[in-house]
Amino acid sequence: MELTELSQIAPFQGIKEEELIAFLFGSPNCLKHFDSDDIIARQGNLCKGLYILASGVVRAGMINEEGKELTIEEIEAPCLLASAFIFATESRFPVNIEAIKPCKVFIISKERFLEFMHLNPLVMQNFLKDISDRSVFLSKKLNEFALQNLKTRLLNYLDTHPTIHNQQEVAQKLGVTRPSLARALSELINEGKIKK
Incomplete structure (x- = not known):
């Protein structure tokens, strides 16, 4: 210290x-x-x-x-x-x-x-x-969770963290279950918005 x-x-x-x-x-x-x-x-x-x-x-x-x-x-x-x-x-x-x-x-x-x-x-x-x-900071966090859907929050997260090493950890940060995160990732890959 x-x-x-x-x-x-x-x-x-x-x-x-x-x-x-x-x-x-x-x-x-x-x-x-x-x-x-x-x-x-x-x-x-x-x-x-x-x-x-x-x-x-x-x-x-x-x-x-x-x-x-x-x-x-x-x-x-x-x-x-x-x-x-x-x-x-x-x-x-x-x-x-x-x-x-x-x-x-x-x-x-x-x-x-x-x-x-x-x-x-x-x-x-x-x-x-x-x-x-x-x-x-708290009002921005509230906006993320109240007004943005999971795919938008995930894209915003990927802007600052380009790689996901641990889906459970990211799901916890985004306030969703791991299966919901995995589903959103698959959809974004299928839409061509992110690469696998």
Whole structure:
């Protein structure tokens, strides 16, 4: 974990490294370690503070009562986790956050983070920008799933990931079953829109 890297993420851009160190390691904050496949946060649990992914990679995903899973995104450190939900009226994690690789996560209380933002207006401005950017990302995701059919979503996915190595993984990212994905791939191949 490099503190220099943490100082480059919102909301800490532009503040001095010694201020960041004092903030991160001050009481009652904690630094937790998670192994691969550990659950960092469960969908629906209270979000009691600012979660900062200091090292590692996590998967943010949703699961319904039938066990259907949807990967929202894979997040690489350094990054804030669920930043848009910290100060919500109902501040609950909207997703499960699972470690893909071993992770270190700072957990900062809401009160301590709020106090830090009041003392550092630049931090507050950067944080507001970060949660606004997250809202834009989430609205694009919603558009993908609510307004686009599976073949369109698959073509968009293939624009940024030209090869599919694991159909189950891609199906999970697109929020569909593996057989549905295989059927859509076959149709796109038959239509000449993609090559086998």
